[in-house]
Amino acid sequence: MKRATALVVVLAASLVGCGPKPEEPVLAEFFNASRLRDRTALEKISTTIFDPARDGIVTGFKVTGVEAHEAGGRATEDVSISAPVKPMDGPTVEKQLVVTLEKDATGMRSGVKGRWIVTGFRVDGTAP
Numbered sequence: 737m738k739r740a741t742a743l744v745v746v747l748a749a750s751l752v753g754c755g756p757k758p759e760e761p762v763l764a765e766f767f768n769a770s771r772l773r774d775r776t777a778l779e780k781i782s783t784t785i786f787d788p789a790r791d792g793i794v795t796g797f798k799v800t801g802v803e804a805h806e807a808g809g810r811a812t813e814d815v816s817i818s819a820p821v822k823p824m825d826g827p828t829v830e831k832q833l834v835v836t837l838e839k840d841a842t843g844m845r846s847g848v849k850g851r852w853i854v855t856g857f858r859v860d861g862t863a864p
Contacts, residue, residue, distance in 0.1 A: 757799045759815045759852070763835060766854045767794040780846050782854035792821040795828065811839040813852070816860060832860040 769777040770786035771793050778785055786794060797819035805812045815835045822828045836856040843849035
């Protein structure tokens with residue numbers, strides 16, 4: 737009986753790791769609103785835009801790493817992603833991006849206390 741219980745616990749723990757990463761919904765909402773240039777939606781979830789004319793359109797992404805930071809009472813995360821990006825005038829290219837998230841501790845920006853908002857992004861020059 738103990739062996740069966742242990743097996744169930746191991747299976748449950750492995751399934752938890754297979755689910756979406758907590759950063760994924762925030763990033764999906766950001767890239768979707770950016771693609772549509774929906775500034776009304778963006779103002780509650782970000783302080784920047786992934787401008788389709790300048791930056792292209794992210795057609796999907798995979799989180800490849802998360803680096804958490806805390807300084808001066810601010811919680812931030814640098815989320816590394818691999819994403820196919822479609823420029824306005826060319827073929828889709830795979831890019832490695834780092835998106836910076838900051839926790840809206842007071843809820844003043846997003847309207848939801850503790851919600852993560854996008855505060856910046858950059859092309860990761862260290863990735864192959």
